[in-house]
Amino acid sequence: MFRLSPSQNRWLKQILIMLVAGGIFVLTATWLFANSSYVTKVGHYEEQPVPFPHELHTNQLGLHCTFCHTQVDRESTAGIPSMETCFGCHQEILKNTEFLRPVREAYQNKKPLRWNRVNRVPDHVYFHHASHIKAGVSCESCHGDVEHMPLIAKEKPLTMQWCLDCHRQQKSPLNQKLQDCYTCHR
């Protein structure tokens, strides 16, 4: 029978322990990394062509989300306001300011601004805004407290796990169907 010498035994034990510990470390690190804000971008700001202050427009001026995101209760996308909508107010308000120049130029030159997307789901997810609004899901549930965000940041991870957590809790008569794959993917 093959026998290990004491030193071999010691080495082998240490290697095995290292392997197990290393495995646990890699798994934990991967899990932590995947759920870190670096990957999910929670709390992440994007630089925008114009630093649009949501807080000012909603909390201070009292505009409702649907004032600009007009299709949110009808269509799959919430809708980004047209340059005409921005210019409608800003041709009078703050009309000579330097930082709003891109907005005025965009409207006058018919070259829309290119906003940087903050909240996004992958292409194979068919998210529908209006369905969620109809089901009574508030804007804050997914977008966070936009009313108090000077600059828009991502507040929820918007991962599949996060979506499902909510879909599983629903008590609506359709709750079983809410967990079908085809609810979001097709």
Add this chain to the structure above:
Amino acid sequence: MSQMMDENLSREFEGPAELSALDRREFLRYLGLFSSMTLLAHCSRKPANIIPFVNEQKEFAVHNYEYYASAFPSRGFAQGVLVKSYQGRPVKIEGNPDHPWSRGATSAQAQAALYELYHPGRLTTPLINGKKAKLEDVRGVLLSFRPQDAKGSDVAFIIPALHSPTMTELLTELRKKYPEASFVSPSPWKSDSFTTYDLEAVNSLLTFDEDLFSGRPDYLILSRAFMKRRKMAIDTNSPHLLNHLYVVSSSPTLAGAKSDDQLFVSRGAVWNSALDLLDELEGKKTSNTQIQKWLPELKKSGLVVIDRSLHPDAGALEALINSHLGHSGKSWDTRLPENTTVTELQAKMKAGAIHTAFILEAEFTLDSDWQSALEKVPVKITHSLFPNETTAKSTTIIPASHWLEAWGDIATPQGLITIQQPLIEPLYPSLGIHRFLSLLLGDKREEQEIFESKWRAKTNWEEALKKGVVSGEIAKSTTLPSKKIFTRLPVSRWEILVRPDPSIGFGEHAENPVLQELPRPFTRLTWSNALLLSENEADHLKVKNEDLIRVKTENGTLEGPVLITSMVSDGMIITYSGFGKKKGTQISGNRGFFADSFNGAKVTTVEKIRGKKRFARVQLSMHMDDHPPVKTATLPVMKPPQKATPASFYPEHPIPAQEQGPQWGMTIDLTTCIGCEACVAACQTENNIPFVGEDQVKKHRYLHWLRIDNYIDEKTVFFQPVPCMHCEKAPCEVVCPVNATVHGNGGLNEMVYNRCVGTRYCSNNCPYKVRRFNFRSYSAVPKPWNMGFNPDVSVRDRGVMEKCTFCVQRIKSGERYGETVKTACQTVCPTEAIVFGDLRDEKSIVAENKKSPRNYDLLEEEGTRPRTSYLKVIRGNA
């Protein structure tokens, strides 16, 4: 010597010498740098952009989409369509329910039209005298056109067979301007008159070589009316109400497939048996037993339809026979503003009498007669959507606008005007046919102005646009010529008949990949044509399928592969037109063989030659040996005895409670399915299903989610559309190792593309073989074909399994907005054979159908409990 060689080598290969100067450490350093750079390049965290509109948009008409009524020019007549538009680009074509000539259904050709609009091989740049030009220059050329002879005796206009009142007016103007110019249409679809029939009133129908259920511009309403009557008899379970359809034919037809009895004879004998029928009706005895057998049923409110291309007197004979039977069709004057014939013009061209030819219908000028005639014309101005033989030798090419890019007004055979409304700005500098002609007349107005000013004066323009139809415009009705004495045709040893291809017609849709890949009825061929021979003749010639034969005729020699079928008579060679183009794009170029000029030619010899051509066929066997392929019944239908559901070891999926919403199901009526393949094309465009090409079809890698199985037993044909059955005990679900196919709570068998790793176990375990695998990146189609993709459906990648989803995107949209859900195949079906809906809703047609005694499951012994079921075939008396 060797030194010289070394020198030469070192001069040739300086590279490696320098590279070796890189030492090991430096090499590793570079390696590290480049690999980390590659990695970092993939780790780009650049956010996606959101680009808003500049101006506020009006609200979308229907949930992200807008629908516009328009007209699809089908064989020169209008098929009313509703085009679905997404962010300014058309993405789907539906039938217009308000249009009396489509009633919400469309043909396969209309379904696939987007693949022509977004075709990357379209003509994109105008050419003037061989030089690239701008559209303004083209307009200038047309506006300033002056013929050498002011009366235009050296000018020819080769016009399309399009029944548009505005085009007719423009051409009449042109004829006034150039009274001596030649006007002729090369289109094989043109006719002097078009006869329509009311099949709902007819008790028994006999057709001679005419296919009422395919090819005709009115096949949608003919098949609908015939099947409506048949369904009425079935629904009331009354055999005496059942209508009858008999077919005498020389080629396989869809009407023949649905007939109660059909007879295959040679082309000459078809005409002679029509004369036999006339003799029988006039009291003379004939030896035609088949006609005598049908005669009693025909005398009870019958109708006879004879193919107009069979004989010049076909219309007269039909009118005379029908005057004995009681029913008759209504004929409409459909003559084009022509003033000469094709042969006359070709002779003029060959004599050098034509200096300028305006070729407005290039796709029908590809045969050798036209090509050699056009050779002698110094100036050829061609208006075409795609490149072909004629554009290749044209001096000036003006790209044509697709019908979805141009304005127009097209008439139905009855003269009901349908406004053809453009959905998109022309993708390339191009002109519509009306604009082309009006520029020649010196009219500088835009296309929209021409039509708007014309129709606003006559009708409510906004209403006409909205509905797609201008009411009250009826064409001139005409009577078929009358004649009493008819001559019989000689029946020769061999006869050759060239039919329009059921899918690409006479080649006008040859550039459409979806239509090229659409399996043809009976032959199940894709991407090519064949020479159809009877079994006996194949035995005599000692040929098998795919062997080449040579047919020597008075018009030259035709060589092609043989396809043996029981659906032609001995002595007939049937083949299909539209193939054999040499100078088209990759789609149409060198597919099959050119057969058009051999129609009706006298055959001298037929012989086998060396060689084979492999077919791209989707179904290789048309039989099921002892097993009946589909179930049949006779009226009155009795409820079959209740059978115990076979045991199944697959897990049970409890059906959720009532308040969880609809349980989806489908029924397919095999009695009314006419096998026209429109549903296959509709499925393909709705669900972003790629075409795979001829070579891949040969490997059976086609991706059609819905297939129509053809079963042929001598002359009895069955069609069976087979989509995913959405089994309640689905064999595919249990074998998937990654849970990529799972059971949904609405009863759907759900396929999750992002989980699929491509083991293909599910496909192996599927008893219906309805799952399709992406062997290649088929979805990566050349731009701009991707513009026609449905934004609601994922584009699948390589290595992913896919299958019918019951149009889940439509289900979700329907559930969301509380609308009736109709699948793409159901919407397009002219005979309403496919019915989809909620099984729980007692009032739904699908729930009613499931209770019918005709209802049965496919392979019910498997115990899969499919959600899709079939209704048995019922035929009239033979």
